[in-house]
Amino acid sequence: METIYTDLLCIGAGLAGERVAVEAASAGFETICLSIVPPRRSHSSAAQGGMQASLGHCIMGKGDSPDVHFQDTVKGSDWGCDQEVARLFAETAPVAVREMAFWGIPWNRVVPGKDTYFKGGKQFEKEELKEKEGLITARSFGGTAKWRTCYTSDGTGHTLLYTMDNKVVELGVTVHDRIEAISLIHDGKTCIGAVARCLKTGKCRAYLARATLIATGGYGRIYRETTNAVINDGGGAIIAIDTEVVPLGNPEAIQFHPTGIVPTNILVTEGCRGDGGTLLDVNEERFMPEYEPEKEELASRDVVSRWMTHHIQKGLGVKSPYGDHLWLDIRHLGAEHIKTKLREVEEICNNFLGVDPITQLIPVRPAQHYSMAGIRTNKDGAAYGLKGLFSAGEAACWDMHGFNRLGGNSLAETIVAGKIVGEKIAESLKGYEVHFNTAVIKDAAAKDYERIDRLISCKDGKEDVFEVRNAMQNELMERVGIFRNGADLQKAVDNLQEIHARAKKVGLRSNGIGVNPELTLALKIQGMVRLAICTAYGALQRTESRGCHSREDYEARNDRDWLNRTLATWKEGDDLPTLNYEPASKVMEIPPGDRGYGVSKIISQDDEKIGV
Amino acid sequence: MGRKLKFNIFRYNPQDPDSVPHTDTFQLEETESMTLFIALTQIREEQDPSLQFDFCCRAGICGACAMIINGRPNLACKTLTDDLPAEITLMPLPIFKLIGDLSVDTGTWFREMNENVESWVHTSKTFDLEAEEERMDNSLAEEIYELERCVECGCCVAACGTANMREDFVGAVAMNRIARFMMDPRDQRTGSEYFEVIGTDEGIFGCMGLLGCEDVCPKQLPLQDQLGILRLKMGWSAIKHLFRIK
Amino acid sequence: MTIDITMYVRAPSRISAYLDWLQMLTGAGLILFMWSHMIMVSSVILGPGVMNALAEFLEEYYMAQVGGPIVAFIFLLHFVLAARKVPFRAEQQSTVWKLSRQLRHTDTWLWMIQAFTAMIILIMGSAHMWTVLSDFPITAAKSAARVQGGFWLVFYLILLPMVELHVGIGFYRIAVKWGFIRRKGRKGFKRFENILTAIFIVIGLVTLARFWFLALPK
């Protein structure tokens, strides 16, 4: 097997991976990034909204500070985050944004003068200050006290990623694109790199590194409906839990978005509802007022998603070849408003649905959106369980999001964490020597070759990989969605275990030669089902509602018993993960309290423990 | 709705010694709002799991899925079958190295392109952690963004006669990138530095104004305008040099 | 695998820029010439006397004697410059041919027409210039005699549309290539150019008809 040596191996070349690479390369370390797609196609490019940093230049952000940002983040997380990390994050975000400006982002800037904006379906006026002209401006995003989301029109993720990759090119960092890591090389104590499969030739290769970073993004594709890219199928998380020692933090913490279009689940912005759009059912009647008489369509993301699902389950969804959905209606906003303020929405509808939102209804339904879950690391980005292994970005559970990440906080996380973790990795690399144990490397390579052979020769069975994946996705979608309850979750765990058994029997239908896409998926399917089980099982055990994890049978947030973080590891041969728990945060700068929005049933820490 | 679609798809797996370039035909029932992303995924999962093609964002954002659709390069994910005839012919992008079937290696090409045009802000300043950011006019920021919207899909290159004939031609995408940095006050490169990169027959003076790029760009970048501006700018800078005008 | 980086080592030369200017300027010069040429030749429509007077005027001040060779030189220079862009290798030809057919894209087709007409113009234009310039002075009668001979009629019937197409497309192309016409104006300008080409072809045909029916002095 071809073997490549380097100081730092970044698995993933999205914003997080590349930001770490830039830091390490600037410190003089040889760095190689791996990516399934050319780096600029990583899913970071899909983020349109913006990233949060408390610059406070725009008038609606006046008085903002890292303190306020920190508070919003902790509240957003429903006190599930590590407050030390959230603090570090909020303090660093403004510098990170300015640094990106220095590197070339065309951030939108403050334009002095009067201007109108929409809030809760109504129009308001504001006036920007002359003395702030030309400084980075911000827009409003849900769950924030101030307008704090910096943006470049409708392509913030795109410009961030292009600028970051420009930096990577400038520094001459090596990027191997179309390479997929399929296992980590480790001896149970130290990680020394990864085995990867080349998606140009289908051949395997070993990368040996003194430090290895996993920055593979989210893994929404374990759900049937997700706003994530098709490559977001959990490769990074899988190779981590396959080590048996690296835990997944809060696997049950998954965020949904109310309005993905049907069939492709492309996200249409919340702005539609913010500006006065309504949701309709099969009879083209509004239903949100019935459930949420006060806020109607403008209730928070999770609440709206939840009622939408409920309404569909009541049989009031619209039937389609792609499953049931509801309608989003923005026709009454008028052509002019749609063509100016909601231009992207108009484009998405025209391009991907063949629907004209000015005269027609938009088919929507809730879709998985973000994994707060991820590889658990300490505040330096070092993964629990293995020396020499790090993680950052959506792939990691660093953990500043807890049980709900705020819109705009994840792009910010990628570059802030990238910067901090990059520095820490560079520090740790100084004078750090590892011994590349040839036996361990040979062993890892042999294991992967054997897996591939078995799949191609159908040694373990002839289960169809796509069918197994579909079964898994359906199970999660139907029983481990926005609305959760004990009975369904138990059923999901049981069914997923069966699916896990089927996943072990997958064999290829095609010949598996070269960059065979069937093989690519087959190599991951067992791991994907394990991630699914971790999600379902974690959710089953967590008998409370917190952030995005909402249990119908345990509606209150329970700080007495559950102010903690799930840590899931998977022992080879097991059918279920091993769950452990650690305190949510060592430091409690802000003690648990009311979020000020969403459901507010709380069992506080001092409440008496009832029974055990 | 309910049409039967016929797909003629170019097939070749260079890794398989038994494979020769040929066309395979697949039939598919058309469904509502079907995009080529849905259709191809369905074909792969139900008919031929070895079929290679690239999708990533499936939302017209990442540029991964460019291919030749009934003769024209476009993003497959934002192509509705409804806008196509019942017979659909799909081929990989030319110019880029073929990986297999509809999948080509754009990554290597674009990395090289970015290296050649030195696609980054050239500055002698160093970042000051404490200082406020440099101010910029919002309208200028938006103009830069307009050019930064390119998704490096390669459609403009595939549709360019010059690029098809001459391997060393940098393509409209590279010239658009240069135009983006020329507009950016943060980049301190001088006119003659830009000239070195792009004022050649591989660059702007190789472009014959075929405008295939302009007409196929799925992001509607103003390529015609930028190429025009660039040629005039580079042309003048050469004339000035001739007469030693500073 | 490592990414192979091919660096184009370029001496900071401005030769490409100068050649491109020259190509454009010779093209533009030829366009201007063809328009004047059109005025001169089609003046016969108004009567052979008008054309003769024009020709005499030009010769009297040696504009024809000097101008002729200059035009011939620009013609050649333009050919040499533009020929750099014409695909002479069979492989390149089949590539663009395939591309144009596949793409169904007017502007690419227009270029194909331009390159094709250029070849015809090169041969026929040279022959024409040789004939006219070696047989001074220019008079309506001589021209009419040539046209009525039959051979030259057919010759011009072929050359005329070739030239007008090439000139028309060349005009449009200069405008878009050098940014004189922007995205917004492109459609309108293309229309304008098509109409112009059509008008010139019609005038040319009328001129030829006039030559054909002109009574030859016995």
Ligand SMILES: Cc1cc2nc3c(=O)[nH]c(=O)nc-3n(C[C@H](O)[C@H](O)[C@H](O)COP(=O)(O)OP(=O)(O)OC[C@H]3O[C@@H](n4cnc5c(N)ncnc54)[C@H](O)[C@@H]3O)c2cc1C
């Ligand atoms: C539609 C959408 C809109 C969003 N909008 C916003 C927004 O407005 N604001 C905001 O803050 N956040 C937003 N987010 C979230 C945010 O975009 C992501 O969380 C963030 O970009 C993730 O960055 P990353 O670097 O961690 O991962 P990614 O950008 O996903 O990068 C992952 C990288 O890992 C590589 N990779 C994956 N698996 C492997 C493997 N096995 N081997 C090798 N390489 C691998 C991939 O090729 C890729 O390069 C949005 C998300 C979505 C889906």
Ligand code: HEM
């Ligand atoms: C009276 C004769 C001619 C006239 C008026 C004329 C005019 C023009 C003009 C105006 C252009 C556009 C220039 C540009 O794009 O920069 C052009 C381009 C061109 N001409 Fe001619 N031309 C003539 C003869 C010829 C001949 C004899 C050839 C022989 C090869 C030729 C080959 C070309 C080619 C290939 C182009 C395209 C170049 C490009 O697009 O870069 N032309 N011509």
Ligand code: HEM
């Ligand atoms: C200085 C050079 C030229 C002179 C003096 C000249 C002169 C003439 C004259 C006198 C005629 C009338 C017909 C005849 O006498 O045979 C004519 C016709 C014509 N010439 Fe030229 N010519 C010149 C260059 C060119 C060039 C370079 C082209 C194009 C490549 C060209 C294209 C034509 C055509 C197409 C006609 C037919 C006229 C029509 O139908 O209107 N000529 N020219």
Ligand code: SF4
């Ligand atoms: S300029 Fe347009 S066509 Fe060319 S690569 Fe960029 S987005 Fe694609």
Ligand code: F3S
């Ligand atoms: S198609 Fe090619 S020739 Fe120029 S105008 Fe566009 S780059």
Ligand code: FES
């Ligand atoms: S898949 Fe991203 S643009 Fe088509």
